[in-house]
Amino acid sequence: MWVKVRLFALIEDVRGSYWFVPALLALLGFGAGLALVYLDALLGDAWLGRVEWFYGSRPEGARSLLSTVAGSTITVAGVVFSITLAAVTYASGQYGPRLLSNFVRDRGNQVTLGVFIGTFLYCLVVLRTIRSAEETSADTAGAVREAFVPHLAMFGALALAILSIGVLIYFVHHVTDGIHINNVIARIGRGLLSDIEKASDHDGDDGTDAALVPPGSGTPIPSQKTGYVDALDEDALLAIAAEHDLFLTVLAIPGDFVHRGRPLLLVTATGSADLHACGDLFSISRKRSSLQDLRFAIDELVELAARALSPGVNDPFTAIACIDWLGAALTDLAELPRRSTVVRDKEGRPRLLLRRLSFGDYLNSAIGQLRPYAARDPNAAAHLARTLEVVGKSIRDNENHALLRAELDRVRAEM
Incomplete structure (x- = not known):
């Protein structure tokens, strides 16, 4: 039952890593070199005479070409890595250390490094197979062997060299474009809107089951x-509760911090089954992630805006850009279907009790945290008030609209 949440954690670790894509492309380069050399050995070089515009290489020229490509690509790979580190260091100082994961998981940087390393390994694999007619070998008792140049693999090396040049040009543009503050904010904002859209796929309900919840008691399952x-397998918890006739009170949801030994949930059981395995349905990580926590991206935008409004930076226009994206997110969050805090099984029996984040929670994360910083800057405060007015016009739910109006009044009172 714990496979799903472990898969969630593994996917998040891979997304947040810098090694996976370069390692995968390096393996692809290594495998491509072996495959083309094998294909060259099967076909021989007779086909070159039938293709006039293909010209074969001699062993000395092939070695020189491969050595040049391999040496150049590994050198550029080092430069690419250095530039990436410099960009990450700059971003950490300017935008905040918690935004490092957005740069580390950038696919453009990872693919660039992977292409150069893959090309280097490809050239090494092909280079060791080239031999001239004068070379002897121990496995033939010193007899002279036939010359071998993998012509298909050589054209593959040329293609990879041209690809590497194109990737280098792209990388130079991508790095300068990627550290532009508006692009940083837009990536976070688009990711947040995408996560909200995924969350809206859940079926809503009227949320009136709270009265059916028994008192918060039961056997604690410690962390x-x-x-x-960063992830919780709600479906698996529901299945366990239905199978063992339990009622589970979930005490920690994605985004919460837990300490070892403190309870993750309370189990109200009728039997004596060992249910400590329920704790394995919680994925606990060293840092927060956006995997199942919409507040994570909101907090990133708030952090960017707060740093921009600090006296040492004094950049209200960056804060205004963050406010714009927060306003767009609040518009979508207000339309999220409400979900009950009680989850029932197929027979309609209550099985799970867990805290659901409401529009008020998201509003407090987005505006409540930002309001003290924006209040100190007339431009940011005025734009925040205008943004909330625009968002309020699109909210149809009366309760959510009242929460927004109350927050708008607090913003105006502190201006």
Whole structure:
């Protein structure tokens, strides 16, 4: 039952890593070199005479070409890595260390490094197979062997060299474009809107089951780790509860910090089954992620805006850009279907009780945290008030609209 949440954690670790894509492309380069050399050995070089515009290489020229390509690509790979580190260092100082994961998981940087390393390994694999007619070998008792130049693999090396040049040109543009503050904010904002759209796929309900919830008592299931909950397998918890006739009170949801030994959930059981495995349905990580936590991206935008409004930076226009994206997110969040805090099984029996984040929670994360910083800057405060007015016009739910109006009044009072 824990496979799904472990898969969630593995996917998030891979997304947040810098090694996976370069390692994968390096393996592809290594495998492509072996495959083309094998194909060359099967076909021989007779086909060159039938293709006039293909010209074969001699062993000395082939070695020189491969050595040049391999040496150049590994040198450029080092330069690419250095530039990436410099960009990450700059971003950490300017935008905040918690935004580093957005640069580390950037696919453009990862693919660039992977292409150069893959080309280098490809050339090494092909280079070792080239031999001239004068060379002897121990496995033939010193007899002279036939010359071998993998012509298909050589054209593959040329293609990879041309590809590497194109990737280098792209990388220079991508790095300068990627650290532009408006692009940084837009990537976070688009990711947030995409996550909200995924969350809207859940079926809503009227949320009136709270009265059916028994008192918060039961056997605690402690956490085995200290860290942030980044994923929770709600379906598996429901299945366990239905199978063993339980009622589970979930105490920690994605985004919450838990300490080892403190309870993750309470189990109200009728039997004596060992249910400590329920704790394995929580993925606990060293840092927060956006995997199942919409507040994570909101907090990133708030952090960017707060740093921009600090006296040392004094950049209200960056804060205004963050406010624009927060306003767009609040517009979509207000339309999210409401979900009950009680989850029932197929027979309609209540099985799970867990905290659901409401529009008010998201509003407090987005505006409540930002309001003290925006209040100190007339431009940011005025734009925040205008943004909330625009968002309020699109909210149809009366309760959510009242929450927004109350927040708008607080913003105006602090201006």
